Amino acid sequence: MINNKEIRLGMVGSGDISNRFFEQAARLENVKFVATCAKHLANAEKKAKIYQIPRWYDDYIQMMENEQLDAVVVTTPHSVHAEVVLAAFERGLHVLNEKPMATSFSDCKRMVEEAEAHERIFMNLPYDLNPSFMAATEYMKEEVIGKITGAETQLSFPGPGRDNWYYNRSIAQGGAVLDCMVYPVSRLISLLGPAKSVLAEVNTLIPKRIISAGKVVNSDVDDNATVIVEFSGGQHAVIRTLWGIAFKQNNTIIYGREGTIALNDSGFDLVIHSPHRPIPDAKQVIWRGLDHCFVPNKRSFPEQEEDIMGHFINCLRNKQQPKQSARIQLHVHEIMFGAYESGLLGKRYELTTTFEPWYNLKPEMFNTRSEYI
Numbered sequence: 574m575i576n577n578k579e580i581r582l583g584m585v586g587s588g589d590i591s592n593r594f595f596e597q598a599a600r601l602e603n604v605k606f607v608a609t610c611a612k613h614l615a616n617a618e619k620k621a622k623i624y625q626i627p628r629w630y631d632d633y634i635q636m637m638e639n640e641q642l643d644a645v646v647v648t649t650p651h652s653v654h655a656e657v658v659l660a661a662f663e664r665g666l667h668v669l670n671e672k673p674m675a676t677s678f679s680d681c682k683r684m685v686e687e688a689e690a691h692e693r694i695f696m697n698l699p700y701d702l703n704p705s706f707m708a709a710t711e712y713m714k715e716e717v718i719g720k721i722t723g724a725e726t727q728l729s730f731p732g733p734g735r736d737n738w739y740y741n742r743s744i745a746q747g748g749a750v751l752d753c754m755v756y757p758v759s760r761l762i763s764l765l766g767p768a769k770s771v772l773a774e775v776n777t778l779i780p781k782r783i784i785s786a787g788k789v790v791n792s793d794v795d796d797n798a799t800v801i802v803e804f805s806g807g808q809h810a811v812i813r814t815l816w817g818i819a820f821k822q823n824n825t826i827i828y829g830r831e832g833t834i835a836l837n838d839s840g841f842d843l844v845i846h847s848p849h850r851p852i853p854d855a856k857q858v859i860w861r862g863l864d865h866c867f868v869p870n871k872r873s874f875p876e877q878e879e880d881i882m883g884h885f886i887n888c889l890r891n892k893q894q895p896k897q898s899a900r901i902q903l904h905v906h907e908i909m910f911g912a913y914e915s916g917l918l919g920k921r922y923e924l925t926t927t928f929e930p931w932y933n934l935k936p937e938m939f940n941t942r943s944e945y946i
Contacts (some may be wrong), residue, residue, distance in 0.1 A: 580604040580886055583640055585633045585657050586648030587611035587620040590671060594646050595624045597882035604886055610636045633657055637664045644694070644889060647671055650738055652746050655680040658695075662687045667694040669885045672755045674902055676746035678910040685899045696885050696895040697902040699759040702878045705842040706760070708869050709827075709834050710932045712845050713764065717852070718829025720941045724765065724810035726757035726825040732796060732816030734785035740792035748794025750775060750909050754814040759905050760825045760836070761802070761810055763897055766934050767927040768810075771908055773800040775916035778817055800912045806939030829938075830946050835860065844868055900928040 582598065584591055584606055598604050610630040611617035617629035630636040637645065637660065644667035647657050655675040661668050668688070674681045674697045688695035712718065730753075738744040739752065762768065778797035782790050796816035801809050824838040833846035839861055845852050848865040855867035878884065888895050904926045911922035 580643050580889060581641060582606045583608045583610065583633075583636050583642045583645045584620070584626075584648065585610045585636070585645055586650075586671075587616040588648060591620065591646070591648040594648065594669070594882055595620075595626075597880055598886075599624075600880075601882060601886055604882075607642070608636050608640045634660055637661060637666060642666055644668060644885075650744060651751060652676045652744060655684060658684050659687055662691045662693050662695075665691065665693075667889055669696045669881070670698065672698040673747075673751045673909070674906050676751065678907055681903055681906045681910075685903045688899055694885075694888050694892075694894060695899040696888060697897075697899060698881070699756050700881045700884065700897070701760050701763050702884065702896060704871065704879060705836060706763075707878055709764065709836055709843055710934075712834055712852075712869075713827070713932075713934060713938070715829075715935070715938050717832055717845065717847055717850060718827070718834060719831030720829060720946055721765065721804075721806070721808055721827065721938045722830050722941065723808050723828045724761060724826060725813075725828075726761045726810065727813035727815075728753045728756045728821075728823045729813060729815040729818050730821040730823075731819060732779075732782065732784065736784055736788065736790045740782065740790050740794055742793045745794055747913070748777070748792070749796045749814045749816050750798050750912055753816070754798055754800070754812060754909060754912070755905065756823070757812050757814070757825060758800075758802075758908050759897070759902070761812065762905050762908070763901065763931070764825070764827060764934075765804060765808075765810070766930045767904055767924070768802045768804050768908065769924055770803045771800060771911040771915050771922045771924065772803075772920075773798065773912035773915040773922075775799075775912060778815070795913075798912060798916070800908070800915075802908060804939060805936075806941055808939060808941075830941070841868055896931040898928065898931070900926070901931070904928055 606626050608628045609617045609621045610633045614631040621629040645661045647670045658668050733739040775795050775798045798814045800812040825836040827834040835844045844860045845867045852867035855869045860866035907926045915922040
């Protein structure tokens with residue numbers, strides 16, 4: 574039984590992004606990485622020695638079959654995710670997979686179906702369950718913000734400083750949409766539930782780039798994307814990603830007829846604009862020049878809601894899928910791939926996937942047409 578024994582992990586991928594998983598796992602009781610794997614054996618060895626991991630490989634199949642693993646963490650370049658994840662499921666392993674899930678919607682669907690067929694835990698990043706996000710779900714109520722009327726969310730910044738593969742379409746398969754838009758889409762969908770359609774404009778705005786230390790690169794990936802997602806009640810959410818602004822903008826705002834919920838906006842991790850109902854146990858603040866805004870007192874949430882590896886290990890020990898399930902992330906990724914198709918064809922993309930929200934989001938919050946409001 575996985576609950577009664579040490580959790581043994583393998584890491585596939587040796588880039589900088591893998592570091593946080595090693596560091597988070599080291600803080601967990603009875604959890605350890607026992608092997609690393611990278612395309613170049615020297616890189617796998619270097620990472621293993623940094624984190625005192627006993628063995629390293631340049632073949633992930635060999636690692637999966639030689640080591641007695643419970644799960645693998647996949648931090649390879651985007652285009653390699655699918656093959657590694659599918660190989661893990663075939664060998665009875667659970668998976669924590671970096672974003673994006675894969676570089677095609679067909680691969681994403683296959684990965685989710687295989688996880689379900691093999692009854693494996695399949696956790697895909699992004700991971701949104703930080704304390705501010707969890708607190709926001711408690712205020713997604715009609716008595717606080719009224720009926721939901723729309724949303725805005727974005728992640729924009731100057732662009733990746735590295736050029737190892739981010740700007741090369743033949744390797745990355747996509748640019749800002751796959752690498753960055755996945756974050757605001759995931760936050761939005763986890764808060765508002767499934768959408769029904771996507772309309773998008775996607776292009777390459779800056780093909781000749783100056784990046785870190787003045788290096789120049791020729792980019793052929795998308796770096797400028799605007800998406801309108803429509804929900805069941807007719808609400809629109811605008812999602813923006815641009816590798817071209819001089820600072821980082823990474824916020825989410827949910828609009829209600831009688832109030833607003835804002836995450837990571839104007840200096841606040843979470844602020845509730847509620848003109849008609851004061852928020853108890855909250856500090857009153859001015860947000861965007863508005864009165865009747867409140868910052869809820871910080872709460873303590875279970876540790877697994879604050880830490881990626883903690884949540885994944887908790888899922889393994891309790892044999893439960895993550896709150897942000899594979900079906901939720903499949904919907905997130907259909908929105909992104911639907912955005913590419915919509916931008917290419919110049920027409921609306923109708924979404925085919927759906928899911929059940931993981932928290933008590935009441936459908937009547939989207940009903941804006943049956944009464945005067």
